[in-house]
Amino acid sequence: xxxxxxxxxxxxxxxxxxxxxxxxxxxxxxxxxxxxxxxxxxxxxxxxxxxxxxxxxxxxxxxxxxxxxxxxxxxxxxxxxxxxxxxxxxxxxxxxxxxxxxxxxxxxxxxxxxxxxxxxxxxxxxxxxxxxxxxxxxxxxxxxxxxxxxxxxxxxxxxxxxxxxxxxxxxxxxxxxxxxxxxxxxxxxxxxxxxxxxxxxxxxxxxxxxxxxxxxxxxxxxxxxxxxxxxxxxxxxxxxxxxxxxxxxxxxxxxxxxxxxxxxxxxxxxxxxxxxxxxxxxxxxxxxxxxxxxxxxxxxxxxxxxxxxxxxxxxxxxxxxxxxxxxxxxxxxxxxxxxxxxxxxxxxxxxxxxxxxxxxxxxxxxxxxxxxxxxxxxxxxxxxxxxxxxxxxxxxxxxxxxxxxxxxxxxxxxxxxxxxxxxxxxxxxxxxxxxxxxxxxxxxx
Numbered sequence: 001x002x003x004x005x006x007x008x009x010x011x012x013x014x015x016x017x018x019x020x021x022x023x024x025x026x027x028x029x030x031x032x033x034x035x036x037x038x039x040x041x042x043x044x045x046x047x048x049x050x051x052x053x054x055x056x057x058x059x060x061x062x063x064x065x066x067x068x069x070x071x072x073x074x075x076x077x078x079x080x081x082x083x084x085x086x087x088x089x090x091x092x093x094x095x096x097x098x099x100x101x102x103x104x105x106x107x108x109x110x111x112x113x114x115x116x117x118x119x120x121x122x123x124x125x126x127x128x129x130x131x132x133x134x135x136x137x138x139x140x141x142x143x144x145x146x147x148x149x150x151x152x153x154x155x156x157x158x159x160x161x162x163x164x165x166x167x168x169x170x171x172x173x174x175x176x177x178x179x180x181x182x183x184x185x186x187x188x189x190x191x192x193x194x195x196x197x198x199x200x201x202x203x204x205x206x207x208x209x210x211x212x213x214x215x216x217x218x219x220x221x222x223x224x225x226x227x228x229x230x231x232x233x234x235x236x237x238x239x240x241x242x243x244x245x246x247x248x249x250x251x252x253x254x255x256x257x258x259x260x261x262x263x264x265x266x267x268x269x270x271x272x273x274x275x276x277x278x279x280x281x282x283x284x285x286x287x288x289x290x291x292x293x294x295x296x297x298x299x300x301x302x303x304x305x306x307x308x309x310x311x312x313x314x315x316x317x318x319x320x321x322x323x324x325x326x327x328x329x330x331x332x333x334x335x336x337x338x339x340x341x342x343x344x345x346x347x348x349x350x351x352x353x354x355x356x357x358x359x360x361x362x363x364x365x366x367x368x369x370x371x372x373x374x375x376x377x378x379x380x381x382x383x384x385x386x387x388x389x390x391x392x393x394x395x396x397x398x399x400x401x402x403x404x405x406x407x408x409x410x411x412x413x414x415x416x417x418x419x420x421x422x423x424x425x426x427x428x429x430x431x432x433x434x435x436x437x438x439x440x441x442x443x444x445x
Contacts, residue, residue, distance in 0.1 A: 004029050007299040010036030010309075010416035015193070016045040023048070023196040027055040030255045033300045035267055036416035037309030037408065043194045046266035049303045051255040052198070056206050056213075058174040059190075059197040060263035061250050064139075065171055065213055066220030067162030068246035069268070069306070070228055071148075071277035071288060071427070072239035076155040078430070081235065085147070085394045089431045091234050092145055093396035096227055097137040098435040101165065104136045106230075112215075112222040116166070121212040123183040124170060131166040131219060136226035139164060140435040141314075142307070142402055145231060146279070148286065148427035156427050157231050157239075158286060160279050162248060163220040170216045174199075174209050201261065210250075217249055243277045243288055245269055247306040255301060267303040270421050280308050280410040282398060282432045283388055287410065288425040297420035304421045308410040312378065314401035319377030325367040327359040334359040337374050341367060379403045388432075397434040 004024045008017060016038050023044045024032040030051040038047025043059040050060065081088060097104055113132055119125050138145060143161035150156045163170070175187035178197045199206040224244065232238055245268060253262045268276040270291035279286045289304065291297055325341035327334040336358050350356050357365045381400040388395050400406075414423065 005031045005299075007031075007033040009034065009300070009418060010038070010413060012036075012038050013040060016040045016048070019043065019045045019193060020048040020050065022193075023057070023060065024050050026196050027052040027057065027198045030258045030260050031301060033303060035300065035303060035305045036413045037266070037305040037307055039310050040192060041265060042192055043190065043196050044263065044265050047305065047309060049262060049264045049267045049301045051253070051258075051260035051262045051301060053258055053260045054201055055198040056201055056209055056250055056261050057196050057198050057263050058171055058178065058209055059194070060265055061171070061213060062248050062265050063168045063171045064162035064248050065167035066217035066246050067160075067248040068220060068224065068244070069158065069160045069277040069279060070224040070242065070244040071156055071158040072228055072232070072242040073150065073152075074155045074157065074232065074235065074237045075240055076235060076237050077153055078149040078155055081147075081155055082430070085431055088147070088234060089394040089396050089433060092231060092431070093433045095234065096145060096230060096433070098140070098143075098397055098433065100140050100435075102137045103133040106136070107132065108136050108226055110135060110222050110226065112218050115215060115218065119212070119215055121208045121215075123173060124212055124215060126184075127166050127169055130169075131164075134164040134166065135219070135223055136230065137164060137223070138227060138435070143434070144279070144282075145227060145433045146286070146429055147431035149430050151426045155235070155237075157228055157235075158277055158279060158427065159224050159227050161220075161223065161227075163216040164223065166219050167216040170212050174205075174212065177205060213250060217246060220246065243275045245276055262301055264303055266306045268306045269302060270297065270304040271302045272297065275424065276304065278305055278307060278410070281404040281407050282395060282402060282429060282434070283384070283391060283393060283404045284308075284410060284429070286427045286429070287414070287423045288427065289414075289421045289423050292420055292422055294419040296418050300420055302420075304417055305413055308407040308413055310406060311408055312406050315375070315377070317377050317379045317403060317406040318381075318400035319373050320375035321371055322374040324370055324372045324374060325358070326370050326372065327357065327362055327365055328368050329359070329362045329365045332359060332361060332365075334361060335372065338369055379405055393429050394431045396432070397436040398432065399437045402434060
């Protein structure tokens with residue numbers, strides 16, 4: 001058996017390399033690669049690309065089908081908006097919905113909705129109303145709407161998100177079908193190092209997935225177009241140049257002379273001359289880059305990074321939320337985990353309604369159950385916010401799990417990526433809008 005060539009760039013965790021090798025071998029891949037921002041993901045690592053001649057992989061594309069970036073350059077000069085940035089960012093955050101399950105308060109019509117209504121894969125038609133409600137909304141986590149000061153002195157708009165609930169339910173449905181279930185059933189909960197879910201391209205299920213994935217990708221593109229158009233409306237300007245592509249998707253391409261389905265999970269396509277927008281963090285420069293004709297590009301399956309790459313999990317960065325028993329006395333911050341509180345109550349033989357506390361400051365008081373932080377994170381987000389203010393960045397939303405310290409440095413990642421891409425523009429953030437912690441759980445991995 002010929003060993004499958006796997007190219008790795010940068011300092012990548014051995015577990016991520018093992019994940020990609022497992023995926024490549026399971027589907028007799030032509031080749032595979034890990035970009036320099038790669039890290040462990042579900043089954044296929046994020047930042048990993050693999051080329052299958054006869055298979056398509058719903059687990060490789062992932063739950064956020066068609067997640068990608070779009071950037072547009074406007075004719076506005078940075079000095080034209082600097083004094084209005086607080087108002088502009090307030091309006092962006094107010095008019096564009098951020099977070100899990102959020103609906104668009106300003107619904108839009110779009111041809112992609114007609115396509116969903118008449119979807120070739122009929123079960124997707126049942127997702128029409130939720131797709132309509134969410135078109136033009138932005139998810140949680142590292143999804144954002146940013147304003148940038150370009151190195152050309154002009155204002156740029158950049159967004160990063162995918163196919164929202166429509167894509168997630170499509171992916172989950174096919175993972176369920178692959179396991180023998182129904183499309184509308186919850187997909188099996190697999191381990192991070194689960195083998196890939198592979199569908200034969202020639203099979204009916206494989207062809208259905210390709211059609212459904214394509215539609216979810218169209219929806220993701222449409223959503224980014226809608227959000228960018230709304231930001232341009234808020235700015236009172238128009239786009240004069242744009243860069244737009246997916247990084248969670250599958251493409252039919254020729255790899256080493258073999259026709260294959262190339263699965264890019266957290267990888268930006270970067271063929272010679274192809275441009276891409278790659279975001280960094282809320283406090284650091286992003287870039288517009290372009291693929292070169294350097295031979296190194298072919299070894300990477302013409303793929304490059306989609307961001308800086310995490311160096312710590314969300315829980316490591318932000319801590320963990322859970323059930324706590326908190327003292328009810330005013331201005332008292334004493335708490336214990338709910339499990340410890342219940343254990344001690346039961347050890348003492350006390351009933352649920354009998355007064356009891358573990359607060360040494362108020363031994364006659366009571367404790368009540370609330371949700372709160374039960375594990376401290378490594379990042380002090382207040383300090384991060386102060387640094388962003390000093391740097392002139394208007395932040396709306398966000399949490400410690402998305403702080404710059406949770407990520408690698410993009411310049412270092414691009415340097416490790418090699419000569420297959422070149423930077424065309426550097427974009428410095430001046431306004432960042434992300435989901436607020438109350439719209440998702442930043443303390444959960």
